Amino acid sequence: MSKAARAVKNVRKVVEKIEHKSKLRTNIPAGMAVAGPPLGPQLGQRGINVAAFCKDFNERTKDMREGVPLPCRIWVNPDRSYRLVIHQPPTTFFVKQAAGITRAAMCPGKEVAGKITLKHVYEIAKIKAQDPPQEFKTMEKICADVIGTARSCGIEIVRDYDPEEYAEHLKERAEVVEQQKKELQEIKEAKMMRTA
Structure with missing residues (x-):
């Protein structure tokens, strides 16, 4: 050979x-x-x-x-x-669960989809700290990441809130979400009409 x-x-x-x-x-x-x-x-x-x-x-x-x-x-x-x-579920999943909402804000910064407390932020950060990519981050950095994610979803971070007042906010928010869904559906149907 x-x-x-x-x-x-x-x-x-x-x-x-x-x-x-x-x-x-x-x-x-x-x-x-x-x-x-x-x-x-x-x-x-x-x-x-x-x-x-x-x-x-x-x-x-x-x-x-x-x-x-x-x-x-x-x-x-x-x-x-x-x-x-x-890995643990995504941070967005946790912040929406903590806020009691299923849908984030369409225009974060202009509308408040929900609220979570600093205690929620810390608890979510403790869970997310178990993920391999987070092992070299400090708890302070992980908390900052959770706060950033919450704000991008339109969720406000507060020290404390009144449960009854928050329940009223969630009812109003549900009406806003329904209206947004209707508007999105109308836009989608209008696009379908143009392409047909």
Whole structure:
């Protein structure tokens, strides 16, 4: 065998052993991983057994409330096995839960979607501190991140609030949200009419 042939053979071996280090970043609802889109195709292109992954994920998240969005990081090994890291739910999920709202403000800064206290901010920061990307951040920095996220959702940070007054605010807010939904639906229908 010539030197060139041996070199080509060695190159082929190296090429076959390439390890794909890119990780898949996706949000999967707790206990609700299914083989269908969008998760199935994402995992399928990387050669992961989708059914086994879904079973594994659902088993690992069975103690959580079903449907809570969980940011996941998935690294695929050359033998098609994988390493799955499940993070805490996104900060936006926590601040909306704490404020008692399902929808953030359409125009943050111009409207108040809800309110949370400094105690809520600290509790959310304690939970988010468990995520691997946060391990080198101080609690003060994580709290600042939570406050920034809350403000971007139109949620006001207060020291304390009156529950009855806040309940009234949420009722008024529900009416505003319904009006915004109607306006968005009208805009969508108007666009559909123009394209038809």
